[in-house]
Amino acid sequence: MAGRMVIDVVWARGHxxxxxxxxxxxxxxxxxxxxxxxxxxxxCCADKAALDLDNDLKSVITNDYSLVLMIIxxxxxxxxxVGLGLRGLRLTDERRIIVRRSGYIxxxxxxxxxxxxxxxxxxxxxxKARDSEPxxxxxIGTELEQN
Numbered sequence: 001m002a003g004r005m006v007i008d009v010v011w012a013r014g015h016x017x018x019x020x021x022x023x024x025x026x027x028x029x030x031x032x033x034x035x036x037x038x039x040x041x042x043x044c045c046a047d048k049a050a051l052d053l054d055n056d057l058k059s060v061i062t063n064d065y066s067l068v069l070m071i072i073x074x075x076x077x078x079x080x081x082v083g084l085g086l087r088g089l090r091l092t093d094e095r096r097i098i099v100r101r102s103g104y105i106x107x108x109x110x111x112x113x114x115x116x117x118x119x120x121x122x123x124x125x126x127x128k129a130r131d132s133e134p135x136x137x138x139x140i141g142t143e144l145e146q147n
Contacts, residue, residue, distance in 0.1 A: 014129030
């Protein structure tokens with residue numbers, strides 16, 4: 001049986017330079033632009049970064065026994081990423097939220113060992129992001145039972 005579950009929503013928008021071809025990460029940024037080199041960035045102009053996330057959510061995803069979901073919605077397109085939280089997550093970045101397939105941690109990392117990176121995301125969703133559509137990023141953290 002799962003423990004606490006906490007949800008937070010980040011509002012952002014796409015950008016003409018969205019490529020979403022990175023093999024290991026997905027990024028959402030508060031910056032108001034995306035350079036052509038930002039191949040992991042799927043949305044900009046976000047209203048929150050890792051530091052700004054709900055304190056209860058941060059408490060859950062910095063637990064060694066936590067499951068983290070990111071649901072990305074652009075118009076009628078949706079994709080879901082699943083990964084793990086960890087006690088070592090810092091969640092102090094003031095500009096970015098990053099999901100990683102690896103176990104690498106920096107101040108923006110909110111999820112590790114994710115099942116998807118930017119290149120794995122639904123291409124219809126990415127096309128909508130490239131058309132600068134609004135992007136809703138729903139983050140859900142849940143504590144898993146410890147045995």
